[in-house]
Amino acid sequence: MPTTRKIDYIKKMKEGLQMLGAIEAGGTKFVCAIATEDGTIIEKVQIPTEIPDTTIPKVLEFFQDQRISALGIGSFGPLDVHPDSETYGFITSTPKPGWINFPFVKTMKEKLQVPVAFDTDVNAAVWGEFHAGAGKNLNSCLYITVGTGIGAGAVAERKLIHGWSHPEMGHISLRRHSDDHFPGVCPYHRDCLEGLAAGPAIEKRWGQKGDALPVDHPAWEMEAHYLAQALMQYVLILSPEKIIMGGGVMKQRHLFPLIRSKVEQLAGNFLTLPAMDTFIVPPALKDDSGAMGAILMAQQINSGN
Ligand code: ADP
Ligand code: ZN
Numbered sequence: 001m002p003t004t005r006k007i008d009y010i011k012k013m014k015e016g017l018q019m020l021g022a023i024e025a026g027g028t029k030f031v032c033a034i035a036t037e038d039g040t041i042i043e044k045v046q047i048p049t050e051i052p053d054t055t056i057p058k059v060l061e062f063f064q065d066q067r068i069s070a071l072g073i074g075s076f077g078p079l080d081v082h083p084d085s086e087t088y089g090f091i092t093s094t095p096k097p098g099w100i101n102f103p104f105v106k107t108m109k110e111k112l113q114v115p116v117a118f119d120t121d122v123n124a125a126v127w128g129e130f131h132a133g134a135g136k137n138l139n140s141c142l143y144i145t146v147g148t149g150i151g152a153g154a155v156a157e158r159k160l161i162h163g164w165s166h167p168e169m170g171h172i173s174l175r176r177h178s179d180d181h182f183p184g185v186c187p188y189h190r191d192c193l194e195g196l197a198a199g200p201a202i203e204k205r206w207g208q209k210g211d212a213l214p215v216d217h218p219a220w221e222m223e224a225h226y227l228a229q230a231l232m233q234y235v236l237i238l239s240p241e242k243i244i245m246g247g248g249v250m251k252q253r254h255l256f257p258l259i260r261s262k263v264e265q266l267a268g269n270f271l272t273l274p275a276m277d278t279f280i281v282p283p284a285l286k287d288d289s290g291a292m293g294a295i296l297m298a299q300q301i302n303s304g305n
Contacts, residue, residue: 017036017037018037018067018068018069018302019034019035019036019037019066019067019068019069020034020035020036020037020039020068020069020070020071020072020295020298020299020302021033021034021035021063021066021068021070021071021072021112021114021298022034022035022041022071022072022073022074022124022290022291022292022294022295022297022298023059023071023072023073023074023075023108023294024074024075024121024124024125024290024291024294025049025073025074025075025076025104025121026049026076026121026147026148026290027049027076027096027147027148027149028048028049028147028148028248029046029047029048029049030046030047030048030049030055030059031044031045031046031287031290031291032044032045032046032047032059032062032063033045033288033291033294033295034063034066034068035295035298037299037302039132039292039295039296039299041288041291041292041295043066044288044291045062047059047062049096050098051097051098051099052098052099052102053098056107060108060111060112063112064112068112068114068298069114069302070114070115070116070117070298070299070301070302071108071112071114071115071116071117071294071298072116072117072118072124072293072294072295072296072297072298072299072301073104073105073108073116073117073118073119073124073294073297074119074120074121074122074123074124074125074290074293074294074297075091075104075118075119075120075121076091076094076096076120076121076148076149076151077091077092077094077120077121077151077166077168078091078092078093078094078165078166078168079091079092079104079118079119079120079165079166080092080165081118081119081120081162081165081166082165087101087103088105088118089103089104089105089106089116089118090102090103090104090105091104093188095187095188104118105118115301115302116301117294117297117298117300117301119153119160119166119297120151120153120166121145121151121290122143122144122145122151122152122153122290123153123160123162123166123293124153124289124290124291124293124294124297125143125145125153125244125246125283125289125290125293126141126142126143126152126153126154126155126160126244126289126293127153127155127160127293127296127297128285128288128289128290128291128292128293128294128295128296129141129143129244129283129284129285129289129292129293130155130158131292131293131296132284132285132292132296133244133283133284133285133289133292134242134244134281134282134283134284134285135155135241135242135244136284138241138242139155139156139157139158139241140154140155140156140157140158140238140239140240140241140242141154141155141240141241141242141243141244142154142155142234142238142240142242142243142244143243143244143245143246143283143289144169144170144227144230144231144234144243144244144245144246144247145245145246145247145250146197146198146199146227146245146246146247146248146249146250147198147199147247147248147249148198148199148200148248149170149194149198150169150170150193150194150197150198150230150247151168151169151170151194152167152169152170152234153166153167154167154169154234154238154240155240156238156240161238169193169230169234170192170193170194170198171186171188171189171192171193171194172192172193172230172233173189173191173192173193174192174193174196174226174229174230175229176191177222177225177226179218179222180196180205180222182196182201182204182205184196184201185198185200185201185204193226193227193230196226197223197226197227197230197249198249199247199248199249202219202223202249205219206219210248210249210252211248211251211252215252215254220252220254220255220258221258223249223255223258224255224258224259224262225262227245227255227259228258228259228262228263228265228266229262229266231243231259231263231280232263232266232267235263235267235271235273236271241274242274242278242279242281243279243280243281244281244282244283244284244289245259245280245281245282245283246282246283246289250282253282256280256281256282259280260276260277260279260280261276263276263280264276
């Protein structure tokens with residue numbers, strides 16, 4: 001931590017302010033953050049997602065002496081988010097080696113002795129953007145991440161959408177691109193959206209990671225073909241006021257105009273949508289959407305809401 005921020009932080013500790021902790025657990029990395037009670041992030045680290053026995057001790061070490069009063073977790077899933085379930089707080093059927101049935105909440109509660117709020121990484125991200133980012137002052141918005149996996153979280157009528165469990169919008173079926181003969185990489189559905197368009201699918205289809213592919217590579221038109229279809233389905237079902245697109249693959253900013261124009265084509269004469277450059281946008285909180293959402297979740301559990 002830079003010296004000035006450290007001094008600030010020590011000062012706040014001395015003033016007796018409570019700290020809040022956040023974890024955004026992704027398929028490639030864990031982002032762990034500490035924030036003051038008002039939600040200002042003062043420290044943040046990244047820890048690679050390996051097996052739990054390797055990753056979790058590093059996460060615990062980061063939080064151990066920080067005197068946090070609550071922790072918010074936004075995690076890759078699927079997750080058990082039923083508060084009355086015996087396996088509440090577990091990562092359930094993930095394809096990530098070692099993480100199946102990992103008791104995330106129980107482990108953190110036992111080791112850190114603080115209340116823990118738990119939701120998907122994308123629910124945390126949409127919550128962060130809704131309160132403090134691109135979704136501020138709206139009643140609804142949707143956040144989609146295109147990274148190691150694809151997932152989306154949505155706020156409707158100012159509430160996070162939960163149902164029987166949490167949505168899994170990354171695993172929808174789509175129309176194939178006519179040039180695409182790649183079988184897909186989702187271990188559950190093969191050629192669902194995630195299986196065709198997440199970072200690992202791009203890498204396997206083209207033999208190179210997305211960040212190595214030039215802007216004029218056909219990969220990007222194909223990527224936009226799939227993502228635009230997904231967005232159109234979300235629009236048809238949920239009608240969000242704004243769609244925020246994050247995750248590693250969306251660092252390719254040239255994807256935004258491609259996706260916007262394909263969404264417009266799909267909407268055709270049927271739907272009148274908001275102006276595209278304010279409707280489909282990158283996260284205003286940049287890489288902090290998930291961590292900010294997890295901090296807000298910690299804040300809520302701390303105040304008993
Ligand atoms: P996580 O899934 O852990 O949250 P990311 O959102 O960074 O992490 O997603 C990682 C995936 O995104 C990898 O498949 C990686 O190849 C891809 N990726 C990361 N950065 C870029 C980039 N600049 N351009 C294209 N793809 C990227
Ligand atoms: Zn799938």
